[in-house]
Amino acid sequence: MNLKLQNILSKFEKPNRSYMQTKYLLIIIALLSSLTGLKAQQVISSSKLTIQGRAFPESPAFHRIDTAKYHNLPPAVKNLYTHGAGLFVTFRTNSTQLAIDWETANAALGNNSTAIMSRGFDAYVKEPDGWRFAGVARPNLKEAKSSFTMVENMEKTEKEFLLYFPLYKELRSFQLRIDEDATFSPTVQQHDKKIIVYGSSIVHGASASRPGLAYPAKISRNINADVINMGVSGNARMELAAAQMINDIKDVDLIIMDCVPNCSPQQVTERTFAFVQELRKAHPNTPILLMESIIRQIGNYNLEWKKKRYEQNANFKTEYERLLAAGYKNLFYLPADHLIGDDYEGTVDGTHPTDVGFERMIKIIQPEIEKILQQ
Structure with missing residues (x-):
């Protein structure tokens, strides 16, 4: 039995437990049972991935250009080049699920755009005839931080994924979550x-x-x-x-x-x-x-x-x-x-x-x- 569960149960191992103690014990057992059913996951830091799709590899963070270097650009233009439009990462894994945690500059949305386009991600899998859509990461509509499982219940075969960044927000951070025992390797695309x-x-x-x-x-x-x-x-x-x-x-x-x-x-x-x-x-x-x-x-x-x-x-x-x-x-x-x-x-x-x-x-x-x- 899980040591944490054993420690909790030991506190209630008295013959004269009260009704309330018994009630709380049953609730705790139910909660812990549900948690033990969850799959363990490994976390993949964004630092392990190569950001692709931008003009200058040396650009800071998840920005399209180094806005400090191009100081003559209008302020609005420099701000927009902090958005992740067109940026992506690729990687291989045999995980049966792909989840992501991320944070954008804020949670605001435009009045003519979807939340997924503006602040979310979408994933593709490489097939012999090209990239096929696999799933999206839907952002939290109230908070700048979001978590979402993009795709799950996949076959445990190795696949190459392409993950596009949000188009209309500055991306502050992200990390992937995959099966605990899954393989993972970053890739870089070769274009013509x-x-x-x-x-x-x-x-x-x-x-x-x-x-x-x-x-x-x-x-x-x-x-x-x-x-x-x-x-x-x-x-x-x-x-x-x-x-x-x-x-x-x-x-x-x-x-x-x-x-x-x-x-x-x-x-x-x-x-x-x-x-x-x-x-x-x-x-x-x-x-x-x-x-x-x-x-x-x-x-x-x-x-x-x-x-x-x-x-x-x-x-x-x-x-x-x-x-x-x-x-x-x-x-x-x-x-x-x-x-x-x-x-x-x-x-x-x-x-x-x-x-x-x-x-x-x-x-x-x-x-x-x-x-x-x-x-």
């Missing part, structure tokens, strides 16, 4: 290409239902590319400091500029040429794909939004043509036509794609990426 996606909240991940369904993450799995999510919700305004930060990223095969939604029509005109010009200082031959803003369905009846979106894209196309005329090569342009479909059902709020909207975007963006990379 490296792609940088600089953009707005749509790149950041709003409003996917879970982290792995943001379009950079899904394209990464589809084509085995290291797709670096440099989305900064509401703040992708083509500042030169952002281009200079991107210039420090090495061995880039493609840069995607999906930043028009956050720029005013005037900013598009004033900043596009200079932004590309700055990128060319460190990436003279790297292909750059310039993407128009999606057609915001909020502009179906709001004439101001409709006018703004039209001017943003028209000005972007003009700047693209100016760049070509100035002799810049390896520039590609993707119009917004049909990006989220034509039935007006691709967004959660008239701007940010749902999973359906993202899937429609991927069907247009991914072939363009593959075509560029083949060239």
Whole structure:
């Protein structure tokens, strides 16, 4: 018998136990019996894992960049780069369950996002035909600290897991819990290409239902590319400091500029040429794909939004043509036509794609990426 249980029982081993003593004894026995039925677990510290999906391996904590190093970035941009969008870890284990304990900066949620996307995790398992969804970690809605069993009752065979970080929060800490007798080994993915996606909240991940369904993450799995999510919700305004930060990223095969939604029509005109010009200082031959803003369905009846979106894209196309005329090569342009479909059902709020909207975007963006990379 468990020593702790023996010690407790010994206190009640008197022939004249009172009714209340007997009652408490029965309650304790029931509680301890239920606890002994729980599986023992081993805890895996996050320090044993390699954080992947970020531009700079030396970035502190679970941040996408070292915000102290890039001090010229606007404060809001630096704060957003503490979010874990696009970051992930991979590992092998034969555990029959996978649980996680974690803490985010706070428990607040956006009004157009799911809690799982913003503050949770999702897990995938590698199969011969690619990564297959396995489970999610649902966050505590009131506290910054959360615990959740992502998947359980699995076969005791070794599997490779991919675990995506929360998209819209700074992750402060996490640890995994697996079977006590399970094997565990961290892994690092080998990708065919490296792609940088600089953009707005749509790149950041709003409003996917879970982290792995943001379009950079899904394209990464589809084509085995290291797709670096440099989305900064509401703040992708083509500042030169952002281009200079991107210039420090090495061995880039493609840069995607999906930043028009956050720029005013005037900013598009004033900043596009200079932004590309700055990128060319460190990436003279790297292909750059310039993407128009999606057609915001909020502009179906709001004439101001409709006018703004039209001017943003028209000005972007003009700047693209100016760049070509100035002799810049390896520039590609993707119009917004049909990006989220034509039935007006691709967004959660008239701007940010749902999973359906993202899937429609991927069907247009991914072939363009593959075509560029083949060239």
